[in-house]
Amino acid sequence: MAATNGILPLSAEERPTFWATFFGWGLDGFDYMMYALVLTAILGAFHLNDAEGGLLGTTTLILSALGGILAGTMADRMGRARTLALAVFIYSLFTALSGLATSYPEMLVFRGLEGLGFGGEWAVGAVLIAETVRGDVRGRVLGLVQGAWAFGWALAVIASLIILPNAGAIGWRVMFWIGLLPALLCIYVMRRVPEPPIWAKEKTRVERAASVSFFHIFSRKLLKRTVFAALLAVGAQSGYYAIFTWLPTYLKTDRHLSVVGSGGYLFVVIVGSFVGYVLSGMINDWIGRKLTFVFYAVFSGLIILVYTHFAISNGVMLVLSFPLGFFASGIFSGFGPFLAELYPTKARGAGQGFTYNFGRGVAGFAPALVGVLAVHYGLAGGISVFGPAAYVLCLIALIFLPETRGMALEQAA
Numbered sequence: 001m002a003a004t005n006g007i008l009p010l011s012a013e014e015r016p017t018f019w020a021t022f023f024g025w026g027l028d029g030f031d032y033m034m035y036a037l038v039l040t041a042i043l044g045a046f047h048l049n050d051a052e053g054g055l056l057g058t059t060t061l062i063l064s065a066l067g068g069i070l071a072g073t074m075a076d077r078m079g080r081a082r083t084l085a086l087a088v089f090i091y092s093l094f095t096a097l098s099g100l101a102t103s104y105p106e107m108l109v110f111r112g113l114e115g116l117g118f119g120g121e122w123a124v125g126a127v128l129i130a131e132t133v134r135g136d137v138r139g140r141v142l143g144l145v146q147g148a149w150a151f152g153w154a155l156a157v158i159a160s161l162i163i164l165p166n167a168g169a170i171g172w173r174v175m176f177w178i179g180l181l182p183a184l185l186c187i188y189v190m191r192r193v194p195e196p197p198i199w200a201k202e203k204t205r206v207e208r209a210a211s212v213s214f215f216h217i218f219s220r221k222l223l224k225r226t227v228f229a230a231l232l233a234v235g236a237q238s239g240y241y242a243i244f245t246w247l248p249t250y251l252k253t254d255r256h257l258s259v260v261g262s263g264g265y266l267f268v269v270i271v272g273s274f275v276g277y278v279l280s281g282m283i284n285d286w287i288g289r290k291l292t293f294v295f296y297a298v299f300s301g302l303i304i305l306v307y308t309h310f311a312i313s314n315g316v317m318l319v320l321s322f323p324l325g326f327f328a329s330g331i332f333s334g335f336g337p338f339l340a341e342l343y344p345t346k347a348r349g350a351g352q353g354f355t356y357n358f359g360r361g362v363a364g365f366a367p368a369l370v371g372v373l374a375v376h377y378g379l380a381g382g383i384s385v386f387g388p389a390a391y392v393l394c395l396i397a398l399i400f401l402p403e404t405r406g407m408a409l410e411q412a413a
Contacts, residue, residue: 009137009140009141010133010141013194014132014133016188016192016193016194017081017128017129017132017193017194017196018129018132018133018141018144018145019188020081020084020125020128020185020188020189020192020193021084021125021126021128021129021145022144022145022148023148023182023185024084024087024088024121024125024182024185024189025121025122025125025145025146025148025149025152026148026149026151026152026155027088027092027152027181027182027185028088028091028118028121028122028149028152028182029148029149029150029151029152029153029156030152030153030155030156030159030179030182031091031092031095031114031118031152031179031182032060032118032152033152033153033156033157034095034156034159034160034175034176034178034179035056035057035060035111036057037156037157037160037164037175038160038164038171038172038175038176039053039056039057041164041171041172042056042107042172045169045172046103046104046107048104052104054367055108056107056108056111057111058364058365059108059111059112059115060111060112060114060115060118061115061360061361061363061364062115062361062364063112063113063115063116063119064115064116064118064119064357064360064361065119065357065358065360065361065364066115066116066119066357066361067087067090067115067116067117067118067119067120067123067357068119068120068122068123068353068354068356068357068360069119069123069214069350069353069354069357069358070116070120070353071083071086071087071119071120071121071123071124071349071353072120072123072124072127072349072350072351072352072353072354072357073214073349073350073353074086074124074349075123075124075127075128075349075353076346076347076348076349076350079195079199080124080127080128080131080195080196080199080349081128081189081190081193081194081195082190083120083124083349084121084124084125084128084189084193085185085186085189085190086117086120086186087117087120087121087123087124087125088117088121088182088183088185088186088189089117089183089186090113090114090116090117090120091114091115091116091117091118091120091121091179091182092117092179092180092181092182092183092186093117093180093183094110094111094113094114094116094117095110095114095176095179095180096176096177096179096180097110097176098110098111098114098176098179099172099173099174099175099176099177099179100173119353119357119360120353122356123349123352123353123356123357124349124353125145126142126145126335126336126339126340126352126356127340127348127349127352127353128193128196129141129142129145129336130142130336130337130340130341130348130409131196131198131199131340131345131348131409132196135341135406135407135408135409136285136406137285138285138337138340138341139281139282139283139284139285139289139292139333139334139337139405140281140282140284140285141281142281142284142333142336142337143277143278143279143280143281143282143284143333144277144278144281145336146277146280146281146332146333146336147273147274147277147278147281147333149273149277149329150270150271150273150274150277150325150329151274153270153273154267154270157266157270159175159178160175163175163178198345198409198410199345214350214354216346216347216350217343217347217350217351217354222343222347222351224400225342225343225351225401225402226351226354226355228397228398228400228401229338229339229342229351229355229397229401230354230355230358230359231359231393231396231397232293232355232359232393232394232397232398232401233335233355233356233357233358233359233360234358234359234362234363234390234393235297235359235390235391235392235393235394235397236293236297236331236332236335236359236390236391236394237359237360237362237363237366238359238362238363238366238386238390238393239297239300239301239304239328239366239387239388239390239391239394240328240329240331240332240363241363241364241366241367242366242367242369242370242383242386242387242390243300243304243324243328243383243387244328245366245367245370246367246370246371246374246379246382246383247304247307247324247383251307251312251317253379264318265317265318265321268318268319268321268322268325269321269322269324269325270325271322271325272321272322272323272324272325272326272329273325273326273328273329273330274325275322275326275330276296276325276326276327276328276329276330276331276333277329277330277332277333278333279326279330280292280296280330280331280332280333280334281333281337283295284333284334284337284338284405285405285406288403288405289334289337289338289341289403289404289405290398290401290403292334293331293334293338293394293398294395294398296327296330296331296334297331297391297394297395298391298395299323299327300327300328300331300387300391301387301388301391301392302388303320303323303324303327303328304383304384304387304388305384305388306320307320307324307383308380308381308383308384309380309384331394335356337404338401338404339351339352339355339356340352340409341404341407341409342401342402342404345409345410348409366386366390369386370382370383370386370387373385373386
């Protein structure tokens with residue numbers, strides 16, 4: 001299958017899958033980041049305290065881990081494209097229903113169920129595109145797909161700037177109702193996106209249903225990969241949530257920097273994240289999966305130490321927000337190709353869904369652990385101890401995982 005040249009080295013047959021996963025992940029980011037932007041309004045509408053508001057976010061993350069595991073296993077059994085469409089529909093529906101919530105318990109249920117689709121979309125979409133494109137460009141293409149998160153984040157910010165000041169008390173509800181729009185992507189996926197040939201020819205439907213098991217990823221042959229890939233995901237996501245949950249508060253309260261939370265700050269972080277995603281994909285194909293993870297993990301840890309141990313002005317903070325987004329976000333581009341290459345076809349969805357989302361579930365407790373450390377060592381101490389330690393865990397996990405750059409997926413495991 002001949003591929004085109006340029007930034008999208010894809011054939012005509014591969015492009016529908018690329019755009020489906022690109023927009024699926026981007027709209028996933030739009031729906032998820034929307035919550036952070038309307039949280040203050042939700043707290044006021046339901047008279048909630050910070051702990052209750054935080055529980056809404058934690059519930060979404062924890063159930064997203066379950067959603068990724070379930071969707072990955074379903075994708076191995078019933079197909080990648082169909083499971084992707086289902087995941088997109090679920091997170092779109094329950095995001096919109098969040099806008100109709102009349103009480104805190106209702107909101108808690110809707111946000112939790114939204115998390116099921118949120119976690120499932122990445123798990124299935126990453127497998128779908130990884131199995132569709134060639135090994136020599138898999139990292140670059142997955143980096144572009146990962147970069148869609150930054151577009152979704154930016155779209156959520158723009159929507160909030162337009163809707164919240166003009167829609168009054170129901171502004172936060174309108175934001176959630178817009179979250180139903182990604183459901184239209186389901187129609188495109190079902191009509192235009194084929195199942196990857198490697199999955200379709202693996203076995204007949206009856207044979208696949210009989211042989212596919214979630215527990216295969218814990219077999220003697222795959223257990224080591226599953227354990228250390230999960231630890232890699234725990235480290236990267238714990239570091240990310242520690243940074244983006246507590247760093248703005250630290251810079252505002254301890255350093256008294258007014259630029260944090262401003263439109264300019266968010267813009268630079270989002271641009272840095274997008275560039276980090278895309279370049280990470282290219283670097284993955286250039287120097288390999290493991291070295292790219294090492295590069296991003298080391299500099300993510302260092303940027304935390306710079307923020308917490310050096311005097312920073314508003315101007316310097318604005319400049320540093322670019323490498324913050326670049327390194328802390330860019331590390332995730334490697335997960336799509338790397339996890340796909342660690343597992344055989346019959347267990348790829350389950351393996352990718354479990355390892356990445358196990359990391360997300362454990363990382364959901366990272367902000368709380370930073371808070372505990374802050375009680376004893378101050379907020380700067382808590383962030384500077386926990387954040388770099390999370391990235392050290394990434395480095396330890398990589399020691400026990402194989403390099404897979406350029407691997408044909410038929411050779412995986």
